[in-house]
Amino acid sequence: MHATPASAGPPDGTAARYDAVVVGGGHNGLTAAAYLARAGRSVLVLERLDHVGGAAVSARPFTGxxxxxxxxxxxxxLLPRQIVxxxxxxxxxxxxxxxxxxPVGDGGLLVDTGSDDVSRASFRSLTGSDADxxxxxxFYAGTAAVARRLFPTMTEPLVSRDEARAxxxxxxxxxxxxxxPIGAVLRRTFADDVVRGVAATDALIGTFADVDEExxxxxxxxxxxxxxxxxxxxxVPVGGMGAVTGALRDAALAAGATIRTGAEVTAVDPGAPxxxxxxxxxDADGRAHGVRAGHVLAGCAPATLDRLLAASGAAPVGDDTAPEGAQLKVNMLLTRLPRLRDGVDPVAAFAGTFHVNESLTQLQAAYAQAADGKIPDLPPSEIxxxxxxxxxxxxxxxxxAGAQTITLFGLHMPTRLFRDDPDGARDAxxxxxxxxxxxxLAEPIEDCLALDADGKPCLEVRTPVDLEGDVGLPGGHIFHRxxxxxxAESDDEVGRWGVETAHDAVLLAGAGARRGGGVSGIPGRAAAMAALGA
Incomplete structure (x- = not known):
């Protein structure tokens, strides 16, 4: 997803002035650029990599x-239909x-959104009753009600805590x-440890935490x-995640935004009020450039923005807590799906989220080991x-040929485990x-792996340290922090967009904003609205 030569703008940006400069061409930065350009603003997007998309990209990782x-x-x-x-x-x-x-022993728990009868029978087989x-x-009727009432506010100015509760x-x-704490809630709600764990995983994906944290x-x-x-x-995004950011890039370019790839921002001076x-x-050849802007929209993480502000002697906007990711990402290409012990059709088992050793007890044991600086003996994951x-x-x-791709997301794999020996710890x-x-499984996953053109297994693994290097996520934190x-959690936030900083001209436009996290475009849109005075 390279910017085309026509989108690169003038060859020398030293004297240029834009209404907005977007730091980072991830999906949120592209969202912000598209909204601003459609509103008639001049916009420059600066991306250090040779392509846009950030962590929301598609790639061919296996040779040949x-x-x-x-x-x-x-x-x-989390991508609102409103933005689409x-x-x-x-x-x-x-x-x-x-x-x-x-999967649990020689059986398993299947949650079928198309059939309550199938789900009920599976719960009964696992737990011995219909109670769970x-x-x-x-429980999920309650979360659905919250979703219906609260999600529409995500594309509006912030409401107060009391308003959200109402x-x-x-x-x-x-x-x-x-x-x-969600841990106490799940223990009170469900009797079975596996059922508790299946619900608990949504509280832990990308977040290194104990389910009982205050x-x-x-x-x-x-x-x-x-x-x-x-x-x-x-x-599932048809065409892969690259289709999402490709569409956002095209929307920004069509509206008149300028996108420069291979452009690493080295400093941000917020200027006087x-x-x-x-x-x-x-640029990619190391030549220095400068550009002025009415607003700077930081599609990068707050910790990255603080480093850029410090380079110009400006005050930081984040906090002193170093972000820490907590996941292992494994991409695989299989010649076929693996067989399961209980004879469940692998198509049903793998079509949704396939949970691996994620009972609540197993999740807590893995967290305790990782918090102690050890790779968990039985890492929980989902596929x-x-x-x-x-x-x-x-x-x-x-x-x-019937090939299938599977993505494994490993929980409780914090950055601290990989800092001292990135390669050795990744292998372990x-x-x-x-x-x-x-x-x-009923057979080793290795038996199902396809081979690339060099005869190597089609398997790619990325740690938080890898994500830090690959796409600039501090600590490999997928939510930036x-x-x-x-x-709003303070009176002065009510009615604002959750992207404002101590510097009037600088706005957060990435996952580190108040309503960040996930592939949503919400922070990018919010930053654009703030810049437009909406």
Missing amino acids: VDARLSRYSYLVS TELALPLELRRRRFSSYT FEAWQR LVGDDATWRTLFEE SLRQNRCFLYHVVGNGTGDWD GADAEVAWA YCHTLTDPSILGPSLRE ALAATLRSLDSV DLAWPF
């Missing part, structure tokens, strides 16, 4: 293999028939999600995983198969994760 995988992020839930409509994005998002499958299925139905309209559900950052993570578009559904900001950047829903990312010969984490996966509640 015609398979375009969503390399980092992979599903879409307003920017006229030609996107197709497909719903998955099955919600999840969790009925509790599941009640919108939810159910004090018991409010306390459950917003005031009490900070409730695990609750905030859970909330963002269940509110998307008022349903909480996680959909009422004056232009200044942005220093270097999804893009090609069961959208085979278009495979070349014709792979489709005809991968080995432990594959052992964990094999423990719930811990998620925040999607409403």
